Amino acid sequence: MRAIIVFAAVLLLAACAQQGSTPKPRGYFRIDLPEKKYQVFNEPGYPYTFEYPVYAQIVKDTLFFDEKAENPWWINIDIPQFNGKIYLSYKDIKGENSLDRLVNDAFKLTYKHTLKAESIEEEDINTENNVHGLFYEVAGNAASAKQFFVSDSTRHFLRGALYFYAPPNADSLAPLHSFLEADMWHLVKTLKWKAN
Structure with a gap:
């Protein structure tokens, strides 16, 4: 009887060992990225013009923290x-x-992310269209990983910040950050100031 119990236990253990599962690494959904194509934003009355992606839409910002935009x-x-x-x-x-x-305000807004940021890298912006400023790359789980400000130093000042309506997870958003950073640089390089 003892031999039968031992044999059944060995058989059961052998069967369980063969059905073992291998844990799968954690992953994220695949993101299909569109082809890079651009269109021109050049609306009458606006003091600037630039190129932006065809898979994006321009929406006029009428509210700033529930108050009328400046x-x-x-x-x-x-x-x-x-x-x-x-x-x-x-x-x-x-x-x-x-x-x-304006530069100090842009600096403060970017560096508010230091609580969640692992690092903040700055890159100079200088184009032949008299557009000068800084591009910020905020590493880590910050709410806005890509930001910039540009100016002509005398009349115009423009600040840009990329946000996603999702929890700020640097790993899962990394492909989008990289993809849209190229679009932000394209915007900056094609930006031109208009005389009003």
Whole structure:
């Protein structure tokens, strides 16, 4: 009887060993990225023009924290298939909006992300269209991983920030950050100021 129990136990253990499962690594959904193509934003009355992706839409920003936007030239580049948005806020350099103040405000807004950021890297922006500023890459689980500000140093100031309507997970959003960073750089390189 003992031999039968031992044989059954060995047989049971052997059967369980053969059915063992291998844990699968954690993964993220595949993201299909569209082909890079651009269109021109050149609306009358706006003090700037630039190129933006054909898979995005320009939406006029009428509210800023539930209050009326400071001026009529604030827009958002909505990217619905990625549930993301590039917020563009424009300001004239005049009066209390000195260049120093606007640059300091942009710096403060970017560095508010230091609580979640692993690092913040800055890259100079200088184009032949008199567009100068900084591009920020915020590493880690920050709410906005890509930001920039640009100016002509005398009249125009534009700030951009990329946000997704999703929890800020640097690993899962990495392909989108990389893909849309190229679009943000294209916007900056094609940006031109208009005389009003």
